[in-house]
Amino acid sequence: MLIKQISIFVENKPGRLSNITNILKNNNIDIRALSIADTKDFGILRIIVNDPEKACNVLKDEECTVTITDVLAVGVSDEPGGLSVVMDTLYNNSISVEYMYAFVNKSEDIAYVILRVADNQKAAAVLTSAGIKLLTSKEIYDM
Amino acid sequence: MERYWNENMECATKDEMKALQSFRLSQTVRRVYNNVPYYRERMEKAGITPDDIHGVEDLKKLPFTMKQDLRDTYPYGLFAVPMEDVVRVHASSGTTGKQIVVGYTQHDLDVWSECCARALTAAGATNKDFMHVSYGYGLFTGGLGLHGGAEKVGMTVIPVSTGNTNRQINVIKDFGSTYICCTPSYALYLAETMKEMGITKDDIKLKAGLFGAEPWTEEMRREIEENLGLKALDIYGLTEIIGPGVAFECSEQSGMHINEDHFIAETIDPDTGEVLPEGSQGEIVFTCISKEAFPLLRYRTRDIGILKREKCSCGRTLIKMMKPAGRSDDMLIIRGVNVFPSQVESVLLQLGNTAPYYQLIVDRVNNTDTLEIQVEISPEMFSDTVKSLEDQEKIIKSAVESTLGIAAKIRLVEPKTIQRTEGKAIRVIDKRK
Known part of the structure; x- marks a missing residue:
C-alpha cells in the first residue's frame, strides 16, 4: 500500500538532471512518475521507479545525496472533480498534504496521484473507507 | 584656516618629536620589563635590558610581538598594570574563536579620545557639530572609540x-547629523537606502565622514562623497594598538597622519623582519609609547603599507601612512569585521550533522561586501521536503552569524563539489580582489 519514493538533492547547475537521468538509464531503471521541488539554489528531484532499491544504490554509488520516503499512490477517475474527492477526504480528517504530483497511465481513464502526507497510515485508512483506490507498490512497479 | 586639536604635537618639529618618542619609549620598555613577565623573558632571551633602549634608534633591538603572543597570554597576560587600574576592556575575534583582549586605564581612554579628537578636528568638526556613530558599540573598538x-x-x-x-537615515535627517563614522561599505549602503526612501543628499546635513575598519578604494571614496554629499576621510586603527585613531586623514586626503607621539611606526620586510627605509612598502609595525595597560612593543599588524614623512598642506608634521595594500595572512575583513575561515569550520563541526566541507565566497555587490558560505550537504541533513532543507540552512546561518558577527548567505551544495587541492579544500574565493 505504501510506495517507495526516491528523493535526490540537485544543485542548480547545468547538466545535473541530465547526469542523474543518465545514471538511471544506464542501470535500466524506468521512471513511473516524477516531480521537482525547486528553490533558488537547489532542487529536490522526486521519482517513483520500477526498482527503488536498485535506483537508490546506483545513485549513491555516483555520489548523489539520496533518501527514500514512503508515499501513497491513489487512483482517481480522470474527470472534473476526480481529485477533489481525495482532498476533501484528507481535509475532513485533518490530514495535511506536504506535496503531491500526478501522472496518467496510457491505457486507462484513471489518473494517479502521489501523495506525501503527514500521517500515511491514517490517510490510507480514510481514503480506503471513502472508496478511493490505493495502488500497491507492485501495481506501480509493474505498470 | 586649518585647525588642530593639539597643535604642539601635530605640528612638532622632527627633532622635538624624536626626543619625545625616545623618552616615552625608554620609559615604556622599562615598565613592561618590570611588570610583564612575558616581555621580560622575551627581552632576556634576546639578551637586552631596558638599559639598552635609550631612544628610537634602539627600537630595532626589541623583539617583535605577534598576534600569537596575544593568544598565548589570553586574556590578561600582557597587561602591564594591576587589574584595579584597568577601567575597560575591548576584544577582537581570533582564528579559533578565541578572542584577544586589550585593556585601558583611564589615562589610556584619554589618549584614545585625544587621538580620535585630532581626527575629528582634522575633518573640521567642532562642538557645534552632531556626530552620528554607526560603528558597532560593544567589545568592538569602533563605536566607543569615536x-x-x-x-x-x-x-x-x-x-x-x-x-x-x-531608522539610521531618519535619525541623520531628523537629528541633523553633520558628521558620521562607519565602515565605507556601510556608508554606501546608507546612500543606496536613502535613494530607495526618496531622500536626497540635499535633505541631510552631513559634512564629513570618518570611514575605516576595512580597505577601500578611491572609487569608493568618490562614490560616497557624491551620494552622501560629504567629504570622506579615512581613519585607521586596530584593537591591539588602541582602536580607531592610530592614524587619520586630513583634508588633503593623501595618506593618514600617524599619532606618533603615542605610536611609533616602522615598516619591515614581512619575510626577514628587516626594517625598511621610509618610503618603501612593507608590513607596518607599531609600538605604543604612552599607554599604561596594554602597551604593545613592535606589534606586527600584517597590514602592508608605506610610511612617508613629507610636508603636508595641512601643516601637520606627523608622519603619513599610505593605505594598507593588503593583509599578509589568511584573515578576511568583510564589512569591517575580521573573519577567519576556520571559524566557519568550527561552527559546522559543532552542528554535528554537516560535513566540514565549505567555501567562503566573498564579493562586493553595489560596493557592499557579501559573504556566501557554500556547505556540502551530508546524507544526514537531506530529506524529501524543501522546508526541512531550508530549516537546515537557517540553523547553519544563525550559528555562523552568531560566531562571525556578520550576516552570511548559506548555500547547500552537492557532496564533493567543493574543489579540493591535494586533499585540502580551498577555503576562500575572494572576488573583491
Missing part, C-alpha cells in the same frame, strides 16, 4: 550603533 573622541571635541554624539538602516 564616541569618546567626539565627546572630547564637545560634539553632540548620536550613538546609533549598527543596524536598522532606515
Whole structure:
C-alpha cells in the first residue's frame, strides 16, 4: 500500500538532471512518475521507479545525496472533480498534504496521484473507507 | 584656516618629536620589563635590558610581538598594570574563536579620545557639530572609540550603533547629523537606502565622514562623497594598538597622519623582519609609547603599507601612512569585521550533522561586501521536503552569524563539489580582489 519514493538533492547547475537521468538509464531503471521541488539554489528531484532499491544504490554509488520516503499512490477517475474527492477526504480528517504530483497511465481513464502526507497510515485508512483506490507498490512497479 | 586639536604635537618639529618618542619609549620598555613577565623573558632571551633602549634608534633591538603572543597570554597576560587600574576592556575575534583582549586605564581612554579628537578636528568638526556613530558599540573598538573622541571635541554624539538602516537615515535627517563614522561599505549602503526612501543628499546635513575598519578604494571614496554629499576621510586603527585613531586623514586626503607621539611606526620586510627605509612598502609595525595597560612593543599588524614623512598642506608634521595594500595572512575583513575561515569550520563541526566541507565566497555587490558560505550537504541533513532543507540552512546561518558577527548567505551544495587541492579544500574565493 505504501510506495517507495526516491528523493535526490540537485544543485542548480547545468547538466545535473541530465547526469542523474543518465545514471538511471544506464542501470535500466524506468521512471513511473516524477516531480521537482525547486528553490533558488537547489532542487529536490522526486521519482517513483520500477526498482527503488536498485535506483537508490546506483545513485549513491555516483555520489548523489539520496533518501527514500514512503508515499501513497491513489487512483482517481480522470474527470472534473476526480481529485477533489481525495482532498476533501484528507481535509475532513485533518490530514495535511506536504506535496503531491500526478501522472496518467496510457491505457486507462484513471489518473494517479502521489501523495506525501503527514500521517500515511491514517490517510490510507480514510481514503480506503471513502472508496478511493490505493495502488500497491507492485501495481506501480509493474505498470 | 586649518585647525588642530593639539597643535604642539601635530605640528612638532622632527627633532622635538624624536626626543619625545625616545623618552616615552625608554620609559615604556622599562615598565613592561618590570611588570610583564612575558616581555621580560622575551627581552632576556634576546639578551637586552631596558638599559639598552635609550631612544628610537634602539627600537630595532626589541623583539617583535605577534598576534600569537596575544593568544598565548589570553586574556590578561600582557597587561602591564594591576587589574584595579584597568577601567575597560575591548576584544577582537581570533582564528579559533578565541578572542584577544586589550585593556585601558583611564589615562589610556584619554589618549584614545585625544587621538580620535585630532581626527575629528582634522575633518573640521567642532562642538557645534552632531556626530552620528554607526560603528558597532560593544567589545568592538569602533563605536566607543569615536564616541569618546567626539565627546572630547564637545560634539553632540548620536550613538546609533549598527543596524536598522532606515531608522539610521531618519535619525541623520531628523537629528541633523553633520558628521558620521562607519565602515565605507556601510556608508554606501546608507546612500543606496536613502535613494530607495526618496531622500536626497540635499535633505541631510552631513559634512564629513570618518570611514575605516576595512580597505577601500578611491572609487569608493568618490562614490560616497557624491551620494552622501560629504567629504570622506579615512581613519585607521586596530584593537591591539588602541582602536580607531592610530592614524587619520586630513583634508588633503593623501595618506593618514600617524599619532606618533603615542605610536611609533616602522615598516619591515614581512619575510626577514628587516626594517625598511621610509618610503618603501612593507608590513607596518607599531609600538605604543604612552599607554599604561596594554602597551604593545613592535606589534606586527600584517597590514602592508608605506610610511612617508613629507610636508603636508595641512601643516601637520606627523608622519603619513599610505593605505594598507593588503593583509599578509589568511584573515578576511568583510564589512569591517575580521573573519577567519576556520571559524566557519568550527561552527559546522559543532552542528554535528554537516560535513566540514565549505567555501567562503566573498564579493562586493553595489560596493557592499557579501559573504556566501557554500556547505556540502551530508546524507544526514537531506530529506524529501524543501522546508526541512531550508530549516537546515537557517540553523547553519544563525550559528555562523552568531560566531562571525556578520550576516552570511548559506548555500547547500552537492557532496564533493567543493574543489579540493591535494586533499585540502580551498577555503576562500575572494572576488573583491
